[in-house]
Amino acid sequence: MATQKEIMRFELIMDAGNGAQKAGDILIKAFAKSGRFVFIEPLIPAEISPPKRTPHSMSGAVIRVSTNELSNMGSTSDLMLFEHEILLERRLKDSDYTIGGLVLLDMADERRAKDAYAAVIEEAKSVGLKVISFNMDDESVAIIKELNGNGKNMYYLGMMAAIYEMPEEYVAGLIRQVFKKLSEEKLNKNLTIYANGYKNALEVCPETFDIPKTEKSMTDSILLDGNTSLAMGIIDAGIRFYAGYPITPASSIMHSLSKAFPAYGGMVHQAEDEISAVGAMIGSYYAGVPAVTATSGPGLSLKQEFIGLANSAEIPSIIINVQRGGPSTGLPTRTEQTDLFASVFGTHGESPKVAISVSNVEDCFYVPHVARYITEKLRAPVIILSDYITSVSYKVLEKLPLLELDDINDISDDILARFNIKRLPDTIEMVKDNQANPGVPDKMRRVTGLNTDASGNVVYSSESNQRSHDIRNEKLEVVRRALTSPEIIGAPTGDLLLVCWGSSRGVVEEAINLANQEGIKVSALNFKIVYPLPTMLSEIFKKFKKVVTIEVAFGKENKPTEFSTLLRSETLVDIGLGLAQATGRPLKPKSVLARIKDLV
C-alpha cells in the first residue's frame, strides 16, 4: 500500500567500491526522467576503498526527491538502506535520520557478527527508527559470487525502485543504458539481481511510497552537479585556458574540462603544483587568453603569493576555491565555509580583490561569466568561492540559457543581476596605463610586482606608492558602488533577519518556509558577492530587530564568524550568531528552524 509523499529523503549506504554511487545515479535518473525533482549528496570516504566492513568504508548516496523544486539536501533521511551493521552504526553517529524513519538492513553478514548486529539494531530502535532486516535470495547470492562480489548494488537498486513504486521495466531500461558496455551475459546477471531485489522489497517492506510527479514539463531539464556546471560555465564564458593541480573537491572541474574543453578550443594544463597552476593562469591572461585556475583550501594557501602579483601587475585572473573542511588537510570530503578571509585577505600586503560566492548549481554556471567581466574590467583578481556540498550535489534543473561570451561587454544585465551587481563604468583607472597584449607593435608592456608609476617605471617614492594603493582600492570601490542589494528572502522588515551566503542559501530559504508554515515570520539576506560589501547594508539591517548569520563556519560567543566580522565592522550592527556549525555536514533546514524559534 503506497503512502503518498510530496517530499522524501532516503539513502543507500554501502562499503566503498561496491557501487552505491552507481545505483544512486540510476535511481536519480529514474526519478528525474519520470518528473520528480531530485537533489543528491554523495557520501565519499576520504580514502579510496578502505577495507570493507569498517566504519571508514562508508560510501553512498543521500537522495532527496520531491514534487516541487529543491534547493538543498534537507534535514534528515526517512529511509536508509545499509549493506551491513557497521555502516549503520557509523551513520547513526551523524544523527541525520528522521525519527520514526525506516532502516533496511542487509543481514548477510549476521553470521559473522551476531552480537554486533543485535546491538546496532537495538541502538537504531532506541533512537526511534524502525528496522527492517532482510536477506538476499539464494539466486542473487550465487550470481554475485559469480560476478566476484559485484552486483549487490543492483539488488538494493531493485529494492529502492520497488519501494518508490517505479515501474520495474522502466528502471531496467535505464540499467541497460548505463551498462551498455557490459557483455550481454553480465548485463543479464545484473538485471536478474535487480529483479530479485525488486521482488524481495515488496515482501519485506511493509510500506511503499509514491512521490507525485510535477506538473512542470521536465522535457528540457538537465541533471547537473556544481562542479560540472562550473566547468561548462567556464567554456560558455569564453575562457580558453585552465591550469590546475588535482585536489578534492576541486579536481572534478578539471576532469570535466579535460574531457570537454578541447572540443571548444580550450586547453587544460595539469601543473606540477598549485603555485605553478596559478602562475600559468596568470601567464595566459597576460598573453591575452582568458584563463582560470581552481583549487581547494591547501591550494589556496599556496597560491597567495601569485595572487598578489596579479594584483600588483594588474593581470586579470580568476581563482576558484571549492571550500572543504579545514584547517590544514582537514576533511577533504566534507563541507565548510571557512575560507572567506583567506580568500579576501590572505595575500600579504594591501591587496584588494573581489570574492563571489555561489549558492547553487545555476550560479556555478554563470559565475565564470561574471568573474571574467569583473576581472577584465578591474584587472584585479577575482576569487570564486564554492563549497564541497555545492560542488558534489546533483540537481534537476531547467536547461540553462547559454551566453557564448566572447567580448565581456556582451554580458547580459540579467546575469549580472543574478549576482546583485550592475554594469561597471566604461573606464576604470589603472596603476599602469599601457595594457596591451604581447604582439601589439609599439606598446611593449612590462609588468612587475614592484611598485611603479603610471608608465610602469619602478619607483619607491612616497607619493607613487600611495597612488598605487589608492587606485587599486578605488577599483574595489567601483565594484562596491555597482552592487545592488543582496537578495532578500521574505519581508524587508521584521524581527529576525538571517544572513547567509554560498550553499547556506537553499537551507535558509527552506527553513524560512517551514517557519512561515508555523506562523513564524523571518527573513533572510543572501550574498553572492561577499567582498566588497554593498553600501546599503545598514539600511537593511536597521529594519530588523535582530540580525544573525547562518553559515557552515566556526563561531561562538566573542568570536563572530569571518563574514560576521565584516558585516559588524561595516554596519556596526550587533550581528549575532545564528548558526555557526562546522561539523563537516551541510546545515539542515530543521536546525535552522529550531534556531529561528530560539531567536524569535
Add this chain to the structure above:
Amino acid sequence: MATQKEIMRFELIMDAGNGAQKAGDILIKAFAKSGRFVFIEPLIPAEISPPKRTPHSMSGAVIRVSTNELSNMGSTSDLMLFEHEILLERRLKDSDYTIGGLVLLDMADERRAKDAYAAVIEEAKSVGLKVISFNMDDESVAIIKELNGNGKNMYYLGMMAAIYEMPEEYVAGLIRQVFKKLSEEKLNKNLTIYANGYKNALEVCPETFDIPKTEKSMTDSILLDGNTSLAMGIIDAGIRFYAGYPITPASSIMHSLSKAFPAYGGMVHQAEDEISAVGAMIGSYYAGVPAVTATSGPGLSLKQEFIGLANSAEIPSIIINVQRGGPSTGLPTRTEQTDLFASVFGTHGESPKVAISVSNVEDCFYVPHVARYITEKLRAPVIILSDYITSVSYKVLEKLPLLELDDINDISDDILARFNIKRLPDTIEMVKDNQANPGVPDKMRRVTGLNTDASGNVVYSSESNQRSHDIRNEKLEVVRRALTSPEIIGAPTGDLLLVCWGSSRGVVEEAINLANQEGIKVSALNFKIVYPLPTMLSEIFKKFKKVVTIEVAFGKENKPTEFSTLLRSETLVDIGLGLAQATGRPLKPKSVLARIKDLV
C-alpha cells in the same frame, strides 16, 4: 657659534656604495658614547649599487639625536648633506625636511651639471631651505683619487663632526677603531680626509650645534637595531634552531644568528625556500627543540599552508614577519603595517593563532620569550609582527636584563606584562592528548593535518570535527582572558583616543606630547598582542568621544584598515580613520599632530 638644541635630526645622503652608512655608524657611536640618545634610519635602495648620479642610488642615514630618550625617527630633518644635486632633488620629493632647515650640497659635480645644480638649489630654496654649497679641498680630492674614489664619506663625516661640535680627535679615535683592519697608510689617508672635512665645515657652515649631554649614565648603554635585538632575544629565549630563507628586511636576523648562534649551541639552517624553512622549523619543534623562522610578506604568503598544519597537528611554532611595503614584491626597503590579516587569517580554514607586534627595539628582544611561552602552552602558531622601520632603526638603550630562558614557566611576569598578558593556566585542553617528543618510550605520537579525535585517530565524524574547532578556538579564548588592558598613553578618558600598534607607538607618543605642549588633550592606546583582542576594549573606547587608528596601512572612507575592522567588529564602536598612510615612509609625529588638530 654653537646653537644649543635638545633635539635635532640630520641626514647624510650619498650614492649607494660610497659609504654613507659607515660614516653614519661612526657618527652615531660618537653621539651615543658621549651621552646623547640617538635613533637612526638607514635609507637603502632596493637595488644594490645602482649607477651613481641617478635618483635610484640614493643611500644614506637619517639620524636623530637628543638629550632625552627617543622613541622614533621624528618628523623632518633640520640639516641634510648631499653628495650631489640629483640626490637632493630625489630626496626633496619625500618632503621630509624642516622648513628653514640647512642643506649642505657638495658642488664637485657642478661642472657636468651646471643647470641641474642651479635648478635644484632654486627648488630647495623655494621650499624654504637654506642651501650651503661647498667644495672639497684639493688635497682631499687627490687622496680620494688615490683611493679609487673612496673616502668621500670621511670628508662628510668630518663636516658633521665639526658641525655638531664633536672633539676632532675623539671621532678620529672611533675611525681608527672601526677601520682597524686597514693598512696604516690607508687609515691615515682616511684620517686626513676626515680632518680636512672637519676644517672645511667650520669655514662654510655659518652655524654649529651643540646637543647637550644627558644626565643619565650611559656607561651600561648599548646600541641595537630591531633585527639584531630579535636575534639576540631568540638566543636568550632558549630557542636553538632557526630556519629561514633570505628576504629583505628579515634577512639580517638570519645574518646575526648565523654569526652568533653556534657559540650558544644554536643552529641556522638556510632552506631552499620559505616553505621549506617553516617546515624545518616545525620539524625541529616536533622533535622537541624550540625553533623559529623569520620572513617578510612574500615569504609569509608561502608559509601559510604549513602554518595551518602546525595548528592542526598542534606543533608549537614561531613565525616572525617583518612587514615591508606591499602588495607583491612591492617596496622591499620601505615600511608598512599591512600584513595583519594575512598573518592572522591568511591560512585557509578556521585556523586560530596569536599575533604579537613589537613597538620598539626592547620589545624585539623580549618578544621571542613571550612567543615561545604562548606557543608551547597553546601548541598553536604564534606570529611576531615587526616592520621595516623597527627592524632597521638603531637606538641607544639601557642594557637589557637577560632571562636565559630554559623552561618556559620561568618567564617573568614583568616580561609578560610588557606585552599586556598574564600567565596562562597550567593546563589547556588539546585536540590530541598524547604530546610526547620522539625518544620517549611507549608514547609514540603520530600527528597529522587531518582531523582526529583525542587519541589522534583520523576521524571525519561531525562531532569530532566540531570538537577540534572548539578546542582550537578555546585556546585563543584562554589567551584573550589573560590579556590585560593595552597600554594607555595619557588620560583614560577624553575627547580623542588614538589607537596604534607596532612601530606607530613611538610616533603617536611623541605626537601626544607635542599636543599636550600645545594644550591639546589626547590619549592613545597601544596594542602589543593584536590577535586575539582583549575583553575590555568597549569599556576603554566608551570613555572617549572619538576613537581613531594611526597606522602605516591603507584606509579610506568606507574602507577601514584591517586593524580597525577588527576593533569595529569587536566593539561596534565607530572607529575612524586617524592616519592610514601607506607611503612606505614611517609616520611623522608632526603629521599625527596635525591630524589630532583636525579631529579635536
Add this chain to the structure above:
Amino acid sequence: MTTEVKQVKMKDLKALDPRWCTGCGDYTMLVGVRKLMVKDQMQPKDTVYVSGIGCSGRIPHYMNTYGFHTIHGRSVPISTGVALVRPDLNVFVASGDGDSLSIGGNHLLHGISKNIHCVYMMHDNQIYGLTKNQTSPTTRKGLVTATSPGGSIMDPINPIRFALGLGATFVASTAEWLGQHFVDTIEAAKNHKGFSFVHVAQRCPKFNPAAWDFQNSDWINFLDHENGVAGDTKGAPDAKVVKHDPSDLEGAFSHSENVPNVFGIFYQKEKASYDDLMRQAVENTPKKDPSKLLDGFAL
C-alpha cells in the same frame, strides 16, 4: 643509568588499521619496513616516520613509531628539521610519485643534494591514488587518466637519473612485491649515512593495475653486487641479473636508461651529510657565556 631495551616484535609495530584498498602495494611496504625494524631491532621510540599526502602518506598512522603525516609534497622540510636537531632518531620518509616529483620536487631536489640523513621511499604507483586517478610525473605515456582522457602525452620523469644528476649518495630501486629485495634494499638504505633515495615500484590495483606486471618477472633487471643488494631470483625467477658496482657513477647513469625496469643499488658513495656538517660546525664553535650575550653591543 641503563634504560632497558625492549625486544621489538612485529605486533609492537601495529597502530591503526590501514585503510588502503585490497591488494594495494602500500600494505606490503608497511610490512616490509616492520620486518626490517624487527630484523635490526630498531626501537620504535627512536624512529620517526614522516610522510606527505597521498595513499602512501597514510603510513605513519599505521606504524607504531613516532610519526608525522605532513602536507602534500613537504615531507622533506619536516624531515630536515628533525634530522638536524635529533641525530639520535631514525627518519623514514614515505612519499608518492606525485608527492615526490610533482609538488614536492624542490624539496626532494634539496634533500638529495644536501644529503640529509634519512631513508626516503618513493612509492611509485605511476598515478595519483588518493585524488583518484590523475596523471603523475611517472605515469607512462599513453595511459588514460582523469586528467589525460586522451592518454598521457609526456615521457615520464626518470627518478633514478634525476637523483644521479643531483649527486645523490645512495640511489636504489626495488619493488614492494619482491619481499626479500625490498627489505634488503631498505636495510642498505638505512645503513647508509645520508639521503638514501629508494624508488619503490608500488602496485595500485585500483587505478593503475597495469603499471607493474608483478605476475611476470622477465622484464626485471637486477643490479647485483657484493657491495649492493643481491638480485631476488626467488621473487623474480625470470629476471635478468647484471653485475654493477654501486661505486661506478657512469655505469649507474648508463643502467638508468632502462628505468623503471631495473632494480638494485645504482649508486652509493660516502659523503658527509648536511646535518652532520651543520652539527659539527656548531660543535666546533667555541662557546660563549650566555649571561654576557649583549656585552658586545655596549657603546
Add this chain to the structure above:
Amino acid sequence: MTTEVKQVKMKDLKALDPRWCTGCGDYTMLVGVRKLMVKDQMQPKDTVYVSGIGCSGRIPHYMNTYGFHTIHGRSVPISTGVALVRPDLNVFVASGDGDSLSIGGNHLLHGISKNIHCVYMMHDNQIYGLTKNQTSPTTRKGLVTATSPGGSIMDPINPIRFALGLGATFVASTAEWLGQHFVDTIEAAKNHKGFSFVHVAQRCPKFNPAAWDFQNSDWINFLDHENGVAGDTKGAPDAKVVKHDPSDLEGAFSHSENVPNVFGIFYQKEKASYDDLMRQAVENTPKKDPSKLLDGFAL
C-alpha cells in the same frame, strides 16, 4: 593584409636605464641578448622576457620587448602559460642561481622535463645578489657569505648534470664576458624547439668577485662541434678546446663532471615540446557546437 616589419636596431631595444652595479655581468648579458635580436631580427613585439626576482630579474625593465618581472623562483610557471597559449611569441627567461635552483627548483625541473619552449638563461653569479650576499646552491664550498660566516659547507649543485638527469633537450653553458660565445650559444638555444637550458657564468663584482676568473682563461674548457657552438678562442685565448658531439648523452654526462669550467653545448636532441603536444591535442579534437554545450546533460 601585410604588416610592415620594422628593422630592429640596438637602440630600439633600450627601455629603462639599468640599475645594476658597475661591472655587473648582467649588463653584458643584456647587450648580448639585444645583439642576438638585432642579428636575427627578432621583433620586440613578438618577444616576451620573463624573469624571477634577483638582480638578474630586473632585465625585463631594461629591454624594450614585452616583459614580465614575476616573483622569486616563478618565472617558469608564467612562461609556461605564455608558451602554451601563444606559440607565436619568443619567450626568454632570466633567472638567478638562487631563483633557479633554490626557490624555483621545482618549476625549473618541470620546465626542463616538460620541454616547454623557451630560452632559459640561468645567471650564475654563485651568490644571492639582490638580498646581499647569501649562500646560493651554486656557491663554492668555503666561500664566506652573510649566511655562511664560517664558509659555505656544501658542494654546489651541478646545474648541467641536474638538467641532464631530467632528460633536457638542450643543455649549454657559456659566460657573459665571452661576447661571441654567449651570443652564439643563445642563438643556438633560440633556434632549438623546446626548453633550452643555458647556464651563464655571470660576474658579480659586488659580492662574489672571485667566482669567475674572467681575466684568465686557462681554466676554461670549450666543447666544440659543428653541431654545437665553436670555442671562443679569441675571448678565451688560453682555453682548452675539446670536441664533443651534442648528441652524445653519455659524453655529456662525463664532461659535466668538470662544470662549471666547461662551456659549450653539452647536449641537444629533438623532441616535441609539451606546449606543441598540448596544442596538437586540442587541434586534433573534433570541434563541437558551443550552442549545444549542455545538451549532453539532458535527462
